[in-house]
Amino acid sequence: MPVFLSFDEADFEARFAQLLGMKREEAEDVDQAVAGIIADVRARGDDAVLELTARYDRLELTAAGMAFSAAEIAAEVARVSPEDRAALELAAERIRAYHAPQRPEDASWVDAAGASLGWRWTPVSAAGLYVPGGLASYPSSVLMNAIPAKVAGVGRLVVTCPTPDGVVNPLVLLAAQIAGVDEVYRIGGAQAIAALAYGTDTIAPVDKITGPGNAFVAAAKRRVFGRVGIDMIAGPSEILVIADAGNDPDWIALDLLSQAEHDQSAQAILITTDAALGKAVAAAVEVRLQTLERREIAGASWRDNGAVIVVRDLVQAAALANRIAPEHLEIMVEDCEALAAMIPHAGAIFLGPWTPEAIGDYVGGPNHVLPTARSARFSSGLNVLDFMKRTTMARMTPEALKAIGPAAERLAISESLEAHGLSVRARLDRLNG
Amino acid sequence: MPVFLSFDEADFEARFAQLLGMKREEAEDVDQAVAGIIADVRARGDDAVLELTARYDRLELTAAGMAFSAAEIAAEVARVSPEDRAALELAAERIRAYHAPQRPEDASWVDAAGASLGWRWTPVSAAGLYVPGGLASYPSSVLMNAIPAKVAGVGRLVVTCPTPDGVVNPLVLLAAQIAGVDEVYRIGGAQAIAALAYGTDTIAPVDKITGPGNAFVAAAKRRVFGRVGIDMIAGPSEILVIADAGNDPDWIALDLLSQAEHDQSAQAILITTDAALGKAVAAAVEVRLQTLERREIAGASWRDNGAVIVVRDLVQAAALANRIAPEHLEIMVEDCEALAAMIPHAGAIFLGPWTPEAIGDYVGGPNHVLPTARSARFSSGLNVLDFMKRTTMARMTPEALKAIGPAAERLAISESLEAHGLSVRARLDRLNG
Structure with a gap:
């Protein structure tokens, strides 16, 4: 059962604090293994990458076969249906349009002392985008990582995406093509991160690495940080919905489940001023869980990490939301903008009942790579500035x-x-x- | 002897690559010790911090005595000379004026589909600034860290600065006061980073930690990254001067030495189109090294890590500079702006002979916390955005x-x-x- 909390219970604060401090993900201790993999790739380059790919992905490659050739990409993307292609192209166009105004301005001025001052923004020369393989191989993530880099003006864009047992997702290749990616390698894990950071004979090193991944990838990113830039260490996905009376419980249930279905460690929370709505949403979740394809994952996430919190008023809702600092925040109350203004700490905000979070995952325009695990307190979703740097100038x-x-x-x-x-x-x- | 390289030598590329790959700093393996310290502070809070302060700083404190009281600060800053105070105030004013225009703009628009889109920037709620103690306790760094945070609108600004054997630098306290710091604690090392990240009974946790420190501080920052935001893992300082004929060799020598004197691991490099200038600068360095107070440190840095590189032309100079991606870049050639435009990868650029790098360390206005160890390829000096985050909005x-x-x-x-x-x-x- 998910947690049910109401503001009028005596132990409300203690139970909310417990919810907040809940450890949803046991950090796998892979750091020593990852240190070994990185050292191996640094020492032996391609040979190490090929051996590790054979071991972990059950895939025998040659150095020349690590990259998808233009012909291979063409053959794969030809398998994509026109409808899927059109949807990806619409998404790419909207993501590009949203990110284009994020390009920052240079500045220069002369001050009263006669000093010329200013700054200049320039893109990183090369960026590597890690795309997970298998079940979590999301073409939308390729767009969300590659397009801001392209808008920034990154000269060389590299994707690594493991293809366990040789299985390729043609939509990932199409997304890479649409986004203007220059090189795609069928490698993954810590070995891919090491190859991107240090380079091999086949893969030239990059300056910045972004993209989600498993525990090995996360540990490798933490280790190469400093040698290259990284975006963030992402944790399991989260959504917080704040709703008042008069919302459709089924819509909210589906929005909660759309995070819960990602991962058993995901977290979906509803905060409402209306206890009856809270109960109705919980009931609607159970109904949807009976038929949902990913009901085992979503059900486990909801049972283990889900919560329905009944609050006194929206001021209390805002205070709790700021403590949660959610990755995704849906606001479905009468004056959405007023409530949003009270919640500085959120990765992305979705306003009103017609803005399900899933819109933001694909075609809304804003990035779906967002700060998890309360890191919206201090960090932003992926954006154009992640692929640029500022040089200060003085004369x-x-x-x-x-x-x-x-x-x-x-x-x-x-x-x-x-x-x-x-x-x-x-x-x-x-x-x- | 520093490295002398000339473009017309057969092994130029090999020797330049060697210079670039030079490991100037042996990473002390303190990670396990730091992991222990962090775990201890998380488990025992103030008690752990106090014990570690007694052990490492030879200073017995009580929990109540960790923070400087207003009276203590007033007594210390009263010892500062009016001239030093005026210099710090001028620096603060100029740093504030430079950083103020870095405040980013919110955006919102309605697109052709009728979607309302935009973003909103907000400051982190609380930031912790680490200030080293002892020899490297620089009041200028307090200003450089605290003022961008203040411009960003950070609500609570905390400084930790160890005071080994109880020795306090009154200028550090004055700089904190001028910059509007709210709390100053006399603690340091990994225990200070842990206290800032996780909080203790006495010290409320912060959301972002910035500032330089020793190997323990660096390892601790890497470990708490994710729990809080961090700025960067700084390495030893570097300067690259690019100069053509007709510059004063003594000025260049002093500019090189002003980085070399920081630290034996610091690196100072001159690239010049004029072999005679290269020799004259090397000679001038030796003359200055005879009398410089910090001649042992500066001399070791120059001998071990310094270099004079004679290039064919400024195009080659720019190519090498981009590979070095220096923290500080001084350009003293006829058309400084044209050469600067060819070098995207640098932390801060100082144009013309009247802009010694030391101006940038104190009163120029731009930040002196800058990317080291080639990280200017992908990262920026400390700036207002480091203390803010962007929330995307969609309706x-x-x-x-x-x-x-x-x-x-x-x-x-x-x-x-x-x-x-x-x-x-x-x-x-x-x-x-």
Whole structure:
């Protein structure tokens, strides 16, 4: 049974805190194994990647066969139905349109001291996108990772996607093609992350790695962080729905289940001001669970991690939502915007009853790679800035140096950094001399 | 002796690659110790922090004495000279003025399908700034970390700064006061990072941790990443100067030494089109090293990691600079802007002979917390966005859902995520029914 909580219970705060602190995912201790895999790929390059692919994916490749050739991609994408292709193209177009205005502006100005200041944004040269294989091989994730990179202006886009037993998802290849990916390799796991970070004879290294993956991939990303940039370490998916009376319980049930069906560790929570709606949603979930294809996964997620919380009012709802800092937040109350303004800590917000979260997974436009596990308190969903970096620029004139140089010299001396001070002093002496 | 390289030598590429791959810092293997410290602080809170502070900083504190009181801060900052205070205030004012325009804009629009889309930026609620103690306790770093956080709108700003043997740097406290820091704790090391990330009875947890530190601090930041946001794992400082003929060798020597004096592992490189200038700079470095206070550190850095590289032309200079991706880049050539435009991969660029890097460390305005160890390929110096996060917003109308919902449903089905599809279908059926 999911947790049922009501604000008028004496132990409400304690039980909510317990819900918040719940450990949904046992971190598999794969770090030592991953350290070994990374060292192996660094030492032996392609050979290590090929051996590990044979071992983990039961797939014998040659170095030349690691990448999909243009002919192989063409043959695979030809199998995609026109309807699926059209849907992917609509999604790509909308994701592109949403991300395009995220391109940041350069700046430059001259200040009162005469100093020219500013900054410049530039894309990373090469990015690697990790795409999981098997059941969780989502073409939509290819679009969500690749398109912001492309909008940023990344020059070289690489996808790694394992194909266990050689099974390929043609939609993944089509999504890569639509998004303008340059290279697709049929490798996965920590070995793919190591190859992207350090390079092999076949795979040139990249500067940034994004995309979800299993425990091995997550541990490898954490280890190569610093050598390359990474996006985030993603945890299981979550949704929080805040609804008042008058909503359709079945719609809410389906929205909750659309996260619960991802993963047994996923979490779906309803906060409502209407106890009757809470009960009706819980009942509707049970009805839907009778027929849902993924009812075992979704049912386990709902039973183990789900919750229905009845609150006094929307102020309390907002306070709890900020503590949860949900990855996905659906707001279905009379004044959605007013409530949204009270909840800074959320990855993505879906407003009103006509905006099921699933729209955001595919065709809404905003990114579906979002901060999980309360990290919306400090991080953002994947966006164009993840593939760019800012260089600061400064130019002093002799007059500007005269105006602000002495303060720099003084602070350098106070920090016992003599050469810092002298580098300013030598120039000031020339001006004064 | 520093490395001397010239483009006309046969083994130039091999020797440059060797310079690039040089490992300047042996990563101390402190990870297991740090894991233990973090677990201890999580389990025992204040008690653990106090014991570790007694052990590592030789300082007996009580929980109540961990924070500097207002009276203690007032007494310490009263010791600062008016000149030092004025210099810090000028620095703070200029850093604030540079960072203020980095505040990002929210966006919202309605697209052709009738969907309302946009995003919203909000600050993290609380940030912790790690300030090293002892020799590397730099008040300028307090300003560089705290001011962007304040500009972002962070509600609660916490500084931790160890005070080994109880020795306090009054300028650090003054910088914290000027920057509007709310709490200052006299603790450091991995225990401070753990306390900031997980909280204790005395120290409420924060959402984001920034600031430099030793190997223990770096390992702790890597471990708490995900629980909180972190800025980066900083390595030893670096400078690259690109200069053509006609520059003053002594100015360049001092600029190189101003990084070399930070740390024996620091790296200072000159790239020049003029072999004679290269030799003159190397000679000037030796002269300055005879009298420099920190000559042992700076001399070791220059001998072990320094380099003078003579290039054919500025195109080659730019190509090498992009491979180095320096933290600090000084450009002293005739057309500085043109060369800067050819070098996307640098943390901060200082243009022209009147802009010594030391200006940027203190009073230029741009941040001095910058990407080291070639990470300027994919990351930026500390800035206002590091203390903010973006929430995406979407609102569909019934018409918008009719227009794009079917594509979402189709993609959901192709990914075997039935509930995703049903959550859209249930709404479409209502519209059609």
